[in-house]
Amino acid sequence: MREAIRRVFLDARHRLCNWHLGKNAVSNVHISGFAHAFKQCMDMETDETKFEHGWTTMVEEFGLQTNSWVLETYEKRHMWAEAYMRGHFFAGMKSTQRSECMNAYFNPFLQHKLKLYEFVRHYDRALARIRYNEADAETINTFPVLITPLRDIERHGAELFT
Incomplete structure (x- = not known):
């Protein structure tokens, strides 16, 4: 490696x-x-x-x-x-724990030799399950405060992901 x-x-x-x-x-x-x-x-x-x-x-x-x-x-x-x-970016990661956890989560959704469009569909289904499992009442019942000058794009993203 x-x-x-x-x-x-x-x-x-x-x-x-x-x-x-x-x-x-x-x-x-x-x-x-x-x-x-x-x-x-x-x-x-x-x-x-x-x-x-x-x-x-x-x-x-x-x-x-x-x-x-x-x-x-x-x-x-x-x-x-x-x-x-020092001076190198690692996104706060010092161990492989996070990536190993994500691998364990995604493995049931993904198989070897998937076609690209099948991979995207399976991956999207896995992400949807993560969002569903992690959604809390505040996320489900409120709308985020829009803070950028690109309000239409920000609003659209907020509608898709929250």
Whole structure:
């Protein structure tokens, strides 16, 4: 996947999933408190220099200077450490949880080898179910305040989606 992203999306920044990294930390380092310390390093909103200091301190504290998983994970830090992600847009996502949840939801509606028009119909049906399930009384019984100068387009969109 990493190579495909590098080749197809030349300017994209590939980010590793924090949730999976946390699980890997637990299964690869069996020292009480390490997973928590690792998560703190992952989420450290600071510059790279302070991250490096925090990482070194953590590794020394837990005696992991020769642990192969720790060494390999550190080499990939530019793909998971918040300090190295600064200035890149990820829409607030740090894990694959949202996309995996959506995949699980859409899979019953979509099958392999659907023709494009069939895919659109199935996808639209799935979205309609999401809208129906998430509609609340306020959404159903009120009309949104129109705020742009394109009132006709905004009104039409509001009628379609609320």
